[in-house]
Structure formats: structure tokens, C-alpha cells
Amino acid sequence: MERTESRNIPWIIKYRPRTLKEVIGNKEGIRKVVEWLKSWEAGPPKKRALLIYGPPGVGKTVAVEAASRDLNLELIESNASDYRRNSDIKSFAGLASQYSTLTGRRRVILLDEIDGISGSIDRGGLKAILSVIENTRCPIVLTANEIFDPRFLPLRDRCLLIEFKRPSVREIVSHLRRICLLEGIEADEQALRYIAEKCNGDVRSALNDLQAAAQGLTRLTMEDVLWLGYRNRKEDIFKVLRTIFYSKDCITVKQAVDRTDLDLDMLFEWIYENVPYHFDSPFELSEAMEALALADLYRKRIGKTQSWSLLRYVIDLMTAGVALSRVGRTGRWVPFRFPQRIKLLSSTKKSRELLSKIGSRIGEKCHVSSRVAVRDILPYLRVIFQNDRKSAEGLARWLELDKAMVRYILES
Template structure:
């Protein structure tokens, strides 16, 4: 069964030279690391910061590999608890034995601790920095939170640049030719544009499309990309939709929204009861939305794009004119609860951890990597391509609960294939 590597793992930089377009950061970081190895660091910790998917963690891993250092790592979900940081601090403070390999202590994504729940974590990290005998490296997207100030002051700050669209396109092209897949230049540019410099999400999108369809075209990119954990709120689109006076306004609201059709559907789904209170209106709106869903499913199965206008018709005017009389309503739009609930509950975190545990050994990578890099990719596959998802699930021995978690609204379909293939 399918056990192909996620490209995000397969193509991660092996050497410092493979980390593209971060020359200044690389230079500063390597100088600092070498000063540590000579025993005279200017600061005992370094804080690498910059947008997601621009090479921070990759640089640490590549530099460690080149210097023969072991990476002792922790990510945000682990250092919410003070005891865990103290455990790492103990390892870090221990004098290395003569034959042991040197280490880098990596606290990945420390901005995850800036919430109130993590009082004590900052102190524990400062203590770790004071007592460590090994270089301590932290990464963050946003290092400017007030809570992190003491950590900033104790660290060498190393900024990373957002990758440009050009950088992203070049990286994607390289992967396309290594994988021998047909990639339309325009499609790659579109992926790059949507990634906003986040190469991790760009590579995940590329693979999700290539593996699902065997080629990468602009049309497929438009259809499939953007389901990411990012909290993009198509507030404008929702407001325009629910307050449309004319059919064309409702249609434009959905066809011009800056998210893919399925994400838009989740948002609309979530807001029908917020916006309508009359049961009949609610019923009619859901009816229209589920028709849109049926059409979209048919398009995906058959590739028959001529049905797309019907999807817009149902999602837009179908939902907007479910109301009996026009009245302008202002509502504070929430982000979709289904997405939030999935991300927040304890059980959900356990499942995520379980998936990481199941995949890490065969992907030859850490559980942290699986959580940050592989799971977002799997979510795309599981939500878009049930057959392929079912094969992956069997290949990696995932449970039905894990499948449900990964596939969300698509779970039933994936499970059908899963049970069929399993026989």
C-alpha cells in the first residue's frame, strides 16, 4: 500500500547550502554556533524568527547535521508544562561525556507559550538558558509578544526573510522535475501567490494536487488549494452574501471569495443559523447548500467543470434568498466552529499525537515534524481524495478514529474505501 514520503520531508534541506535565500540569517547563525563550539558564545541562546515556512527549523537541522550535533527538541505543545522544560534543562546542563555527541537544544515555536496558561514556562526557559552547556535555539513566528521579552533579551535575535513568490516557484519547479510531473508554470505561480511565502504550505499544496491528479494545472490549483489551518476569514464574502439584494450580488460574493469553494461552504454552513432564525429559512438555506455540495462532489468525481455555475448558483443566491423578506443584518461572524473544535479539544490533540506516533518512525522524522509538516498535508489529501487517503491510512496503519479526524466532512467516503481495500 501507499507509503510514499510527503515531499515536505523528502525535499527538506539536507545541508545549510540547500536553505535558500536566507544568506544573512545563515551567516549570523553559523557564526554564533561556531562560537559555541569553541566554548565562547556571545549569547547562550539564539532566537530565530520570521514567517512560517521560510526555513528556520530547516536551518537548525541542516547545521546540526553538518556539525555532527544531535538535536534535542521540544515543540510548543510540550513546553506548556514547566516540568517538561525542566526535564530538558537537566539534559542541557549535564556535562557531556568525552565520547558523546554534542547537542543543540531546540525549542521550536516558542511563541506558542505566550498565552496566560503558560506562566512559569518563561521562567523555566530562562533557567534553561542560564544553566545550559549546549547551544539553545528557539524559533518563533512572532517574537514580539510582551511575555517573550525576557527571552528576547537573553538571546541573539536572528531575523528570517519571508520567501518571495519567485523563491517559492523555483523551489516548486525543482520538485516537479525531480518527481517528473507535468507542472504548468502558471499553476506554480498561483500556488506561490497563495502561499504568501510559506514554502511548507506551497509544497503541501503541490503534492496534494500532483498525487491526486497526476498533473498540476491552474484550474486544479484554483479548485484545491487554500485549505490550510490559517485563520482566513472570508468576512467580506459572507457579509455580501447574506446581505445580497440581487442575484448577481449573491453570485459574486461566492465566486469571488478569496477561499476555495469547499472552505466557503464550511463557512456558509456555519453561518446559516447565525443569520437566519426562522426555521423555514434555515431549512431552505441548508437545502440549497447541500445541493451545491452534491454538484461539487460530482465535479470532483467526473472533472466536469461545466457544472461549476450551478455550485455558485446554489451556494450564492440559493442560500441568500432562502429568506422570506429582505432585511439588512449585521452579525459578528465567527470562524467556523467545526474547524475550531477539531483543533481545540483534548481528544483531538490525543489523536493528532497518535498519528504523529504512527507516522514518525516510517517517515524517519520526529513527531514534531509530522505534526507541523505532514499532518496539514494529510488533511488536504483526506479531505480531497478519499481513495488515495484510504490507501495511505492502510499503508501507515491509521485507525478509523484517526481517519475521521483527518478527513472531517469527507470521513464517510474515506472509510468506505478503507474498509473495501482492507478486505
């Protein structure tokens, strides 16, 4: 398989299956797709269109692309934006009226994401699609997430329906493992499992998460993926960030923030972490950081004075303020990174908890606060523990420290 070395390529594209062998899950659905496509060799079958439906990111589009490559069919692809109007559809109706191309290669037409058609103007569009299906001389495949809208009833009648389900966690894990191998990353099974479980069967988002967590590493551990647990899936954080960084219109940017119920502090960390990678020019970067610094000042002020009326300035500055810093255009694709400050906090959570327990044990016996115990007493205790085993044993007993605490004092 041809792989480019470029760093800035989304893995969902880099590892987009080229043949059916590389498409994971839905074996039965894929078998039916192939069987139906092949049945055209004996002339148009009873159902001249196929409607593949299922949740996002499970491989509907790639399955059709890979199948046509495997069967050596010419694929003509279009998506919702191409068939908003009746007249748009007429253009591919012409293509559908011929069984093969001039070179004799047979063709298949893919109308991707037909549930993207919405509203009244599209009623005409839907009708036109039905008429194309009726008269087509080559196979037509449609895909959709949701087909139970009554509008689609006539379409459901006219098509062979194939449901694509979410691939299993096991299948997704082995897909991710294969990609790690190709990227030269040694990945812990547990970490890959965590990504696969969190993605809810969406292979696209599993791959995006893997790239965000693992790109540039040689080893992927549970610690590198724990942050996935902090993220809410309601509105993909990557989408929100992309809107904030690349949109020029403040209203869209602010709306994107409304759509996420991500904690504002967490969103701030995401923006802060990623701004330097997405703003190339020093001028834009300094403007964006300036906006963030100001937002941070307001944020701290709210913390001190509880003046929540300042919150809108925080939001405006960290979103629209950042968005407006962009002067030029950038076409580069850069992966988003998880905020390192949060990652550090989550990876040190256990040891911080242990430290605070040790602090309170010492504090109780010495009648000081646990903060003072950690700051003023623990360093001396450490010296004793590391040099005088006998005294250490006595002290540990007196302070009621368990084995983990003793190890922490000795090793940290």
C-alpha cells in the same frame, strides 16, 4: 537523497530539507545560525541562546535541523506542549547542563515554537527557560512566529535574535520546479509562479498546494492551479476539512466551519469531493454520503423557497453529520483534492462565456432567447459551417460573429 515511493506521504515531509543546501531563502540568517553554532567550539559565547523568529512555514525549524545535521550535532527537539510547566523544563535543563553526550558528540537544544506558551501558568515556564539559558553549557535555539509580546522582553534581551523572512517568489518557484522534476511532473512555469505568488512566502503551504494540484499528473498547467484563486487563506481549507473528517466532537467541527469565511456552497463541494478518499469502510462512506445528500436536499429547498432558517440543518449535516459517520480510526494520511466540479467550471468558463455570446447574437437576429438559440439553432449552424464555406461566410457576417466565435462553432 532518499525518497520513498509511497503516494500517501505529505510532500512537506517527503521533501523536508536534510542539509542546509536544500533550505531555500534566508541565506544571511542561516549563515548567522551556523556561525553562532560553530562559535561554541571555543566555549559558550556571550549570548547562549538564539531566537529565530519569522512567519510560519519559512524554514525556521528545518534550518536548525539541517544545520545540526551538517555540523554533526545531536539535536534535542521539543515544542510548546513539552514545556507548559516548570517541571517539564527541568527535564531538559539536565541535558543542557552538559556540553556533550557520553560519546563526545556535541548537542544543541531546540525549543520550537515558544510563542505557543500562553496564559498565566506559563509565566513560570518562561522563567524556567530563562534560567536554563543562563546556565546552559550547550547551544539553545528557540523559534517563534511573534516575539514582540512584552512577555518575551527578557527573552529577547538574553538571546541573539535572527529574523527569518519569506523566501522570494523566484526561490519558491525553483524549489517547486525541483520537486516536480523528482515527481516526474512537467510543470508550466506560469502554474508554478501562480502557486508561489498565492502562498505569501509560506513554503509549507506552497508545497501542500502543489501536492493537491499536481499529484498524479504528468503535466501541470495553469488550469490545474486556477482554483487556488477561489480559496481564501484566512483559515486553511485543508485544516477545516481535516477537522470535519477526523474529529469526533461536533462542537469542534462546527467551530471550524465558523472560522472559515469560505462560501458554504464551495465548502460543500470540497467535502463532497473528498469524503470518498477519507472514509475507508463502505458503511462509514454511505453514512457520510447520506448526510451530504440530506444537506443537499435542504440546500435546494432554501434555493427554491428562500427559507433560510433551514441553513443550520445544511451546516450540521455536512459537517457534524459527516464527522459522526466515522466509527473506526484511521491513521492514514490522504492528500485533499480540489473539487473537480469547480475545476471544470473554471476551466470551461471562457468557452461558456463565448457560447452565451454566440447564443445572444443568433437570438437577436432570430428573435428567440439565447438559450433556445444554442439548443435549437446552433447545431444546424454548425453543420452548415462545417460543410458549406460560402454560406458560412455569409451567415457569419449577418450574425456579426467574430473569428473566435466562428472557430468555436467549427471546432466544438
